[in-house]
Amino acid sequence: MENVLAAGTTVIVGLLVGVEFAVAVFLNAIFGRLPGDAGLRGRIEGARILGFVMPFWYIGSVVLGSVVTWQSRGDGGTGAFGTATALLALSVLMSVTLLVPINSRVKRWTSESVPADWHRQLGRWDRFHYLRVAVLVAAFALLVAGIA
Numbered sequence: 001m002e003n004v005l006a007a008g009t010t011v012i013v014g015l016l017v018g019v020e021f022a023v024a025v026f027l028n029a030i031f032g033r034l035p036g037d038a039g040l041r042g043r044i045e046g047a048r049i050l051g052f053v054m055p056f057w058y059i060g061s062v063v064l065g066s067v068v069t070w071q072s073r074g075d076g077g078t079g080a081f082g083t084a085t086a087l088l089a090l091s092v093l094m095s096v097t098l099l100v101p102i103n104s105r106v107k108r109w110t111s112e113s114v115p116a117d118w119h120r121q122l123g124r125w126d127r128f129h130y131l132r133v134a135v136l137v138a139a140f141a142l143l144v145a146g147i148a
Contacts, residue, residue, distance in 0.1 A: 006071075007147060009064040009143060013136070024133050027042075037111065040109075044109050048107045051104075080145045084139040084142035090135055091135045099132065102121055102125040106121070
């Protein structure tokens, strides 16, 4: 059962990494190339939709990582699972302190209320997001290493 939970946790975190990587590398680049304000509207919708779903996914990943770490105590993977879980917790902390405040503003923007510095705000969010993706990739790699 422990292996099933560890594998399931790794799949859930892997999917989270995949979504966040796709946002960072592909979706935002696509949105940036759309004509007019279509890209901005896409990012606003993304902030609304993913801003609703992701808290559950992030917190769930930390909880699952904690359970896997606890179950693996005394095994060879405990250190890898524990470090991965700490990185997942760090990604939640980064989200709450750095990304969510920006995202909360973005999702309230309308065509009439977009601030003059919207490029700067989205650029800042992007930079924090790249860092968060790197943390998530490291967590995922450690989960895989813990299973191996």
